[in-house]
Amino acid sequence: MSKPHLLLLSSSKVHGYEFLEYAASDIKNFLNKSGVSTVLFVPYAAVDHDAYLKKVTPVFNKWGYQVEGIHNNNPIEAVKKAEAIFVGGGNTFLLLKTLYDKQVVNLIRERVLKGGIPYIGSSAGTNVAAPTIHNTNDMPIVYPQSFSALNLIPFNINPHYLDPDSTSKHKGETREERILQYHELPPEYPVHHVLGLREGCTLHVDGDVAILKGIANARLFLRGKPPQEIPLESNLSHLLTKNICVEQELQILQ
Amino acid sequence: MSKPHLLLLSSSKVHGYEFLEYAASDIKNFLNKSGVSTVLFVPYAAVDHDAYLKKVTPVFNKWGYQVEGIHNNNPIEAVKKAEAIFVGGGNTFLLLKTLYDKQVVNLIRERVLKGGIPYIGSSAGTNVAAPTIHNTNDMPIVYPQSFSALNLIPFNINPHYLDPDSTSKHKGETREERILQYHELPPEYPVHHVLGLREGCTLHVDGDVAILKGIANARLFLRGKPPQEIPLESNLSHLLTKNICVEQELQILQ
Ligand SMILES: [Ca+2]
Ligand SMILES: [Ca+2]
Numbered sequence: 001m002s003k004p005h006l007l008l009l010s011s012s013k014v015h016g017y018e019f020l021e022y023a024a025s026d027i028k029n030f031l032n033k034s035g036v037s038t039v040l041f042v043p044y045a046a047v048d049h050d051a052y053l054k055k056v057t058p059v060f061n062k063w064g065y066q067v068e069g070i071h072n073n074n075p076i077e078a079v080k081k082a083e084a085i086f087v088g089g090g091n092t093f094l095l096l097k098t099l100y101d102k103q104v105v106n107l108i109r110e111r112v113l114k115g116g117i118p119y120i121g122s123s124a125g126t127n128v129a130a131p132t133i134h135n136t137n138d139m140p141i142v143y144p145q146s147f148s149a150l151n152l153i154p155f156n157i158n159p160h161y162l163d164p165d166s167t168s169k170h171k172g173e174t175r176e177e178r179i180l181q182y183h184e185l186p187p188e189y190p191v192h193h194v195l196g197l198r199e200g201c202t203l204h205v206d207g208d209v210a211i212l213k214g215i216a217n218a219r220l221f222l223r224g225k226p227p228q229e230i231p232l233e234s235n236l237s238h239l240l241t242k243n244i245c246v247e248q249e250l251q252i253l254q
Numbered sequence: 255m256s257k258p259h260l261l262l263l264s265s266s267k268v269h270g271y272e273f274l275e276y277a278a279s280d281i282k283n284f285l286n287k288s289g290v291s292t293v294l295f296v297p298y299a300a301v302d303h304d305a306y307l308k309k310v311t312p313v314f315n316k317w318g319y320q321v322e323g324i325h326n327n328n329p330i331e332a333v334k335k336a337e338a339i340f341v342g343g344g345n346t347f348l349l350l351k352t353l354y355d356k357q358v359v360n361l362i363r364e365r366v367l368k369g370g371i372p373y374i375g376s377s378a379g380t381n382v383a384a385p386t387i388h389n390t391n392d393m394p395i396v397y398p399q400s401f402s403a404l405n406l407i408p409f410n411i412n413p414h415y416l417d418p419d420s421t422s423k424h425k426g427e428t429r430e431e432r433i434l435q436y437h438e439l440p441p442e443y444p445v446h447h448v449l450g451l452r453e454g455c456t457l458h459v460d461g462d463v464a465i466l467k468g469i470a471n472a473r474l475f476l477r478g479k480p481p482q483e484i485p486l487e488s489n490l491s492h493l494l495t496k497n498i499c500v501e502q503e504l505q506i507l508q
Contacts, residue, residue: 015423047438091435093394134395137426140347141388141436142443143401160426169269171453172391172414181345182395184301189396199425 003207010197044098045090089123161196257461264451298352299344343377415450
């Protein structure tokens, strides 16, 4: 098994930056390392695939890459031939449902984990890189056949992680309360550790090494432990090893 | 078919009030009209059912009602005998999954729509009174067998509705954007109108009459129309009639 190359962004938009701009050098370095010339873009998190492709293409073109939309081809053939995959943000449920409907969940997983092609995810595209989408912020506007996702890493992600606002009068659960609720589920529900990526966080996975980069700290929720602040440049490789999905993962890949 | 009696609260907690206190007279009037002495409490939206029952019981006792926990009995028998049902808030996915697991979804629906027993919902308990939970704010921490819910009313609810914060630098979708995304889904996805209940809103349904009460205005999202502000004391009875679920509803109840 080749080692996975992942670049997982909390979001495409960050205050004060153009679309994807805050991560420009990260994305370019990441793709250049693998000698990529064309990126397969997956716009399934949005309703209008063509409009989304039109938004993403000039950004990657400016950086010197061609972009193909998975929806303009046979999706299975497109994934089989892809040099690199970028899965954009939008609605995580719509994204995961469409990945299942197009029958590319296992195939993307195989291309990334066995084929070693680089995977970039942003927001919903980062959610689906995790074992499950249990920690998305999105509304469940469509019903996917499962909450299990690409399982490229052994822990879940909460993108757009937001700190509690102590001045707010709103009584809905904070992001932290929602993640802690998840970790309080009884043992019959398998749960995962959760990395909360604030907007501007980027998680770099290169084989068995994971590093937090970008322009914002992350917050880590290990089940049964108090949440921890994760500063930029932290090494998070330990999160890639021991996990409750190991057996399941081995079964799938055998 | 008897006419439904529903009291749907956006939330149990409102800034400046004790638990359920802002709705105290609404709840008492609502239960007294039907001569209720004991309320069946459904704590399935929380992990710890006993702790939740302990929190709710003294509040209802103070108002002169006995409370029984559905989890302390055979749930099916408990629903069959219930004089009134209160479904509390917490996590909507956990609530709906447990309602399905305990096989009480159709039974509660029947008791409310045919038997005419009063139904009080708060937050997640209000979400599941709708046709689907597509517009919950909660994290999908468990996987229910369907997003279809009790379908006691023909439109969806977004509880804890929150206005966009124009000063925020956060780039995650606003509540309004999320609901509009839902309404932009292509025609193969059946979608519902959405009533956004701000904290402190209560929706009173008495047969074919629906009135907005409480201490906060609501916001109505009719598919294909601009969102509308709904002031207190508005008559929303028109929402109870025409809807995309009518045929489905007639089939189920025949
Ligand atoms: Ca999103
Ligand atoms: Ca909730």
